[in-house]
Amino acid sequence: MLELEILGSNATAPTREGPASCYLLRTATGVVLVDAGPGALAAYCARHELADLRGIVVTHMHADHSLDLMAWAYRWTFPEKLAPIPLFFPEGEAERLAAFDAVFGIPTLPTMNRPIEQSFQGVPMPRDGVTEHEVDGLRFRAFAAHHSVPSAALRFEAPDGRTVAFSSDTGYCAPVADAAREADLFVCESTYLEADEHALHGHGHLTARMAGELATEAGARHLVLTHFADPADHDQGRAHAAETFTGPVSVAVPGTTFVP
Ligand SMILES: [Zn+2]
Numbered sequence: 001m002l003e004l005e006i007l008g009s010n011a012t013a014p015t016r017e018g019p020a021s022c023y024l025l026r027t028a029t030g031v032v033l034v035d036a037g038p039g040a041l042a043a044y045c046a047r048h049e050l051a052d053l054r055g056i057v058v059t060h061m062h063a064d065h066s067l068d069l070m071a072w073a074y075r076w077t078f079p080e081k082l083a084p085i086p087l088f089f090p091e092g093e094a095e096r097l098a099a100f101d102a103v104f105g106i107p108t109l110p111t112m113n114r115p116i117e118q119s120f121q122g123v124p125m126p127r128d129g130v131t132e133h134e135v136d137g138l139r140f141r142a143f144a145a146h147h148s149v150p151s152a153a154l155r156f157e158a159p160d161g162r163t164v165a166f167s168s169d170t171g172y173c174a175p176v177a178d179a180a181r182e183a184d185l186f187v188c189e190s191t192y193l194e195a196d197e198h199a200l201h202g203h204g205h206l207t208a209r210m211a212g213e214l215a216t217e218a219g220a221r222h223l224v225l226t227h228f229a230d231p232a233d234h235d236q237g238r239a240h241a242a243e244t245f246t247g248p249v250s251v252a253v254p255g256t257t258f259v260p
Pocket of ligand 1: 060062147169
């Protein structure tokens with residue numbers, strides 16, 4: 001069994017609709033959190049048990065994808081210490097994670113000196129598209145997305161061959177198409193309807209039309225648009241993506257579940 005549940009999909013900050021970026025992959029035996037944007041822990045606890053969480057995978061260390069990591073780490077160490085789980089992050093970002101601990105560690109509480117380090121088994125992910133990781137029976141690989149910090153597009157494969165891919169935040173680039181190759185579900189950012197050269201190819205984001213082009217290039221089966229800068233753009237974004245991708249196009253609305 002493999003299901004994708006949208007916990008949060010906003011770019012930048014939580015809204016009344018839900019948290020910033022955070023997704024769940026549900027298997028027969030547990031759940032895996034992909035990204036921990038602001039509001040992720042509260043949304044998770046409203047619907048799931050902490051004991052079911054098997055691991056966290058962070059695509060990149062921008063706050064709208066990772067700020068709640070410290071909230072999870074505090075919860076993992078206090079009031080009782082929970083068993084450590086793996087935390088996968090893009091290779092090269094260990095220092096930034098350590099900086100979280102330097103800022104928020106509590107020297108007078110031995111279990112919370114370095115909350116992230118003490119809560120999670122940190123696993124750097126080379127973004128080479130080759131190195132294979134495993135969590136809760138799902139095999140996955142990270143690919144080099146194009147963004148202002150090391151950003152990992154992800155490809156998860158269930159034992160029965162079903163695949164879910166995430167673009168992470170990215171500009172248009174070949175490794176993300178590789179991550180989404182013939183994926184059953186491709187969760188792709190579509191930050192803008194229109195944007196300038198710097199936003200798309202410098203900083204690194206996609207328009208909804210470009211998300212459709214990527215899905216077409218990859219041969220993905222079902223495109224799920226996410227990370228809209230403005231949630232009011234959902235309908236128009238879906239229409240734009242349908243101009244460049246002929247398969248089904250959905251929007252990642254919090255509370256929605258997709259079966260690959
Ligand atoms: Zn970002």
